[in-house]
Amino acid sequence: MGEIEDAIERAEHEAFTREPPKTLQGRINFLMRQLGSARAVAAELGVTPDSVNRYRRGARKHPPAAVTARIDAAVRARWQPGVRRRRRRQAAAATGITVETRARFGYTAPVGSTDDGRFRRLTVHLPAEYARRLFQAREQGASEGQLRGIVAEGLRDVYFRDGGRRAGELDVSLTDIDYIDVAF
Numbered sequence: 001m002g003e004i005e006d007a008i009e010r011a012e013h014e015a016f017t018r019e020p021p022k023t024l025q026g027r028i029n030f031l032m033r034q035l036g037s038a039r040a041v042a043a044e045l046g047v048t049p050d051s052v053n054r055y056r057r058g059a060r061k062h063p064p065a066a067v068t069a070r071i072d073a074a075v076r077a078r079w080q081p082g083v084r085r086r087r088r089r090q091a092a093a094a095t096g097i098t099v100e101t102r103a104r105f106g107y108t109a110p111v112g113s114t115d116d117g118r119f120r121r122l123t124v125h126l127p128a129e130y131a132r133r134l135f136q137a138r139e140q141g142a143s144e145g146q147l148r149g150i151v152a153e154g155l156r157d158v159y160f161r162d163g164g165r166r167a168g169e170l171d172v173s174l175t176d177i178d179y180i181d182v183a184f
Contacts, residue, residue, distance in 0.1 A: 002144030004151060007182040008134070011097075013076055014183070015087040020079045024063070027075045028055045034078050045070045091184035092132035098125045098183045099151060104176035119178065122159060130154035131184060148174045 001009070021027045031041045038049040038056070045052070047067060054060040063071070091097050100123040134150050156172035157163065 002147065003177050003180055004134075004144060004147040004182075005138060007180045008138065011182045011184055012084045012087065015083055016080050017083055018080070020075045024055055024061060024068075024071070025058055027071050028052060030075055031071070031078075032056065044074050087184060088131075088135050092128055092135050094128055095131075095184065096126050096128045097131040097134070098123065099155065099180065100183075101151075101174075101180040102178040103174055103180065105152075105155075106173040106175050119176075122155065124155055124159045126151075126154040126158055148177075151180075 021030050028041065031044070032038065032052075035041050035044060038052040042049040042052045045067060047063075051060065051063075055063065102119060102121040104119050130150060130153070134147065137146055137150060152172050152174035155174070156170065160170055160172055
């Protein structure tokens with residue numbers, strides 16, 4: 001996953017109405033209900049079905065750190081899909097998204113102005129149209145570059161062009177991302 005997709009995933013996790021299971025047994029049992037068998041859970045986690053059964057019974061309580069991280073990621077990816085879907089729909093239809101980033105923005109502008117990229121820290125609320133486009137592109141398997149293009153276009157229109165009131169010919173690209181957070 002890319003930086004923007006990770007930021008969207010983190011924002012979805014903040015929408016949870018309940019916390020995912022905390023114990024190893026609870027997490028493994030949740031994955032068993034979601035995936036149907038110890039073999040499917042084992043394939044997802046990269047362990048053997050016997051290991052999954054030992055985790056489920058409580059015979060093994062401390063898996064290696066890498067396996068623990070994969071278990072956590074698998075549970076969070078499947079936790080409360082309805083809540084996540086509802087939040088995305090609401091952001092795409094009405095509320096929009098807020099993007100906070102520190103990134104290098106490159107500019108293409110008319111003669112007489114600078115086109116040197118520079119780091120800026122921005123917190124900008126993007127309208128629902130950009131949220132809808134971003135979520136649709138993500139669902140269709142868009143690349144990180146395409147997702148960056150949508151975010152850069154939104155930042156250009158809302159922040160740099162100020163909704164069409166200034167810098168009408170300015171074009172913006174989002175290059176080096178130091179960090180990016182999305183909220184919706």
